[in-house]
Amino acid sequence: MIGTIIASIGGILFARRVNIYPGVKQLGSVIPTFIMSFGVVAMGILALRLQYSIPVFGMNFAASLAVYVLLMIIATRSDQNIFYTVPGGRIKRLLKAGIQSRPLSEPMLPNHRGAILVADLHADLGDHWERLLANAALQGIPVFHYKQVYEAATGKIRVEHLSENSFGSLLPSMSFVRFKRVMDIALVVLLLPLLILPLAIVAFLLKIDSPGPVFFRQHRIGYRGETFRVLKFRTMRLDTEVDTEEARRRKAMTGKEDPRVTKFGRFLRQTRIDELPQMFNILLGQMSWIGPRPEAIELSRWYQEEIPFYDYRHIVRPGITGWAQVNQGHVTGLSDIDDKLQYDFYYIKNFSYWLDFLILARTVQVVFTGHGAK
The missing domain is CATH 3.40.50 (Rossmann fold)
Structure with a gap:
């Protein structure tokens, strides 16, 4: 009962905090926040070896969730703003x-x-x-x-001037930057032993699906404008080398129903499994789980020339998933990139635990729906 009270209070506070972000359906954020809150309390009970009852804790979870959802429905219907x-x-x-x-x-x-x-x-x-x-x-x-x-x-910031964050600074919270880096490494260390066999199976299926290497490597612009090689599962057929800047730029773009994408590669893209090898980029400090997506050098140079303040998106580590990805999906056109940059600036301005949790919850939804994949 004490655990239920703690978890319920945590779930309510967390849900109310996450609901301030745009595009969040109030009821849609309640379930993941309550699952996380009750999950943390359950792990604490197990770690401390306290006596517990799974049926009682489960019924309390369901009752707490039902009561709060009912209160949310009543509050939403009475909203007259x-x-x-x-x-x-x-x-x-x-x-x-x-x-x-x-x-x-x-x-x-x-x-x-x-x-x-x-x-x-x-x-x-x-x-x-x-x-x-x-x-x-x-x-x-x-x-x-x-x-x-x-x-x-x-959920966007108009790209017409540099926008300060809530601390009145262009720099994000450095304490959160350090905490986020520790959590990135911890999550990779936790998941890698569990994913090593599934990743090996994916690599085997890629080899028999189409000729070519298992992994795709590409130079991209990352944290503080430094270049690094991103690691992904290959999802396209091998293409011929090109010499001109414009040709390399076109090659770096993935269009809708792109004929270069293999059948198995399309599945990997829709489920975002092709991004998982980037865990090694995270360990090397080049990426984070959550942040603006890193762009190919050819595209990044183009955007730099056309869009003011584009380089400011490199103030935080690029991510496997991000605020723009869960709101907009995969885009490469210049007009779409302007919108994407507005999402990136919003993320940087509101850089926090709460927004990262919301992005993580919505990424799970994206994985199951395939939203924004190309």
């Missing part, structure tokens, strides 16, 4: 992003219990509108800068 936008500045970007809101035509406070005002607070709005915002704050009506709403709703 509506965004009201103040005209002027860059407020129209919310409409272009598809964020539902009601524009104010005159400087009068909306007569609505769940009203939230949104404005471009850096623009010259005029005396009447600024007086309205001040009065709204005095009456306890939330007032947000449009940028906060845009980021919270889309």
Whole structure:
């Protein structure tokens, strides 16, 4: 019972913390957070060799989860919040992003219990509108800068200037960087003995599926702009060598229904099994489990020339999975890369345990659905 209380409190706090991120269905985040919370408590009970009852703990898990889901449903149905936008500045970007809101035509406070005002607070709005915002704050009506709403709703940061993180710095939390590195190594050491046989079977099937090496190696741009060789299972047929920069760039792109991808390779891509050899890149400190995906040198040079601040995504270690991958999937076109970079900047700005856990949970979903694979 004590373990249930601790696990329930942990699950509730964790679920509430994860729900602040965009694209998270409130009910969808409850189950993985409760599983993790109860799982940690169960491992603690086993490690301390305490007496326990599996049926009681299981029933308590189901009851706690059911009660919290019921409360979430009631809270969601009673949510009456509506965004009201103040005209002027860059407020129209919310409409272009598809964020539902009601524009104010005159400087009068909306007569609505769940009203939230949104404005471009850096623009010259005029005396009447600024007086309205001040009065709204005095009456306890939330007032947000449009940028906060845009980021919270889309999970992206517009690529027009470098954006500081919550600590007011361009550098991510260095304490979390160190903790993340320790956890990356620990997870590889834990999983590698369990995966060594399945990986060997995959290697054998690759050899009989199509001629060529088992592994695919490619130079990519990684942490702090340094070049490294990424290791993956080969999923494509061997191709001829090319000489020009543009030809190498096209070769580095994987299109939809790419004819170079083998049948077995397509399965590996859909399930992300082809990425697992990158555990060795993690051990070498070149990658992390979670972070922006490293790009081929040819593509990275192209993006550097076309997109401002592209190099800033290298401030953290690249990952096997990441915020852009679970939201957008695999992309290579320049217009898509601009969106991808906005997702990467959002991840760097909100670099934290909570966001990494959310990405990990959504990656599991991606593996089962094959979303974004090419």
